[in-house]
Amino acid sequence: MRLLDITATAHPDGNRIDLSWRYPLLAEPPAEPVGVRVCRGRNRYPTAPDDGVLVAQGIGLLRASDQPLQGETTHYYTLFSFAGDPPVFPDDPQDDTRHNRAAAMALSPYDFGGLLYSLLPAIYHRYDAEKGQLRRFLDLPGAELDRLYNHVRVSLELIDPLARRRASAAAAGTVDRLADGPQASPGQPAQ
Numbered sequence: 122m123r124l125l126d127i128t129a130t131a132h133p134d135g136n137r138i139d140l141s142w143r144y145p146l147l148a149e150p151p152a153e154p155v156g157v158r159v160c161r162g163r164n165r166y167p168t169a170p171d172d173g174v175l176v177a178q179g180i181g182l183l184r185a186s187d188q189p190l191q192g193e194t195t196h197y198y199t200l201f202s203f204a205g206d207p208p209v210f211p212d213d214p215q216d217d218t219r220h221n222r223a224a225a226m227a228l229s230p231y232d233f234g235g236l237l238y239s240l241l242p243a244i245y246h247r248y249d250a251e252k253g254q255l256r257r258f259l260d261l262p263g264a265e266l267d268r269l270y271n272h273v274r275v276s277l278e279l280i281d282p283l284a285r286r287r288a289s290a291a292a293a294g295t296v297d298r299l300a301d302g303p304q305a306s307p308g309q310p311a312q
Contacts, residue, residue, distance in 0.1 A: 124143065124221050125144070126216060127140070127143065127200065127223045128142070129196075135267070136188065136191070136227055136230070137188035139185075140159060140184060140187070142221075153209070155180065156203050156206075157202055158177075158200070159187075160199050161173050161197065162172065165197055166199045166222050166224075167197070167199040170201040170203070176298065190227040193228070193271055195224055196225060197276070198222065198224065198225075202221070229244075229267075231271075233264075233267050234259045234261075234262070234264065237262065238255070282295075
């Protein structure tokens with residue numbers, strides 16, 4: 122069965138992807154109750170109902186949340202329709218694997234809203250302590266800055282695949298040799 126309006130959206134709180142879909146309107150109701158199995162693959166879409174990680178399964182299921190996920194990583198989902206309980210999948214799930222797919226990148230939380238709030242003068246913190254309206258207001262642009270920062274980091278990795286490793290080494294204060302070949306010592310030619 123081909124599902125409609127399949128969406129996979131990164132949750133603003135980070136490390137989570139929310140999926141939703143709807144069933145097609147059928148001329149006649151099915152003889153067996155219809156359900157969906159949601160599977161997640163790494164680096165590719167799952168091709169069979171037992172391929173990948175099972176995220177959710179149920180009869181009449183319309184949405185699922187997948188968490189906890191690694192941020193700044195694209196996750197691939199295939200939704201397999203089935204009939205009955207226990208589930209009976211079609212003999213040829215090719216229609217599901219071609220059409221019932223979605224992919225999304227999970228975000229990492231960086232709390233830019235909290236950073237913006239901490240940069241304000243103390244007088245604003247004092248007047249905001251009771252209701253927290255200013256803090257909640259700054260969470261709106263902070264969430265978008267988090268999203269933008271995630272996309273920039275991933276885009277930089279497309280250009281320089283070793284960028285994340287360099288950033289980790291710099292943050293840890295370690296020296297990491299990332300060159301592909303042997304390093305030449307002073308006075309010696311490279312091999």
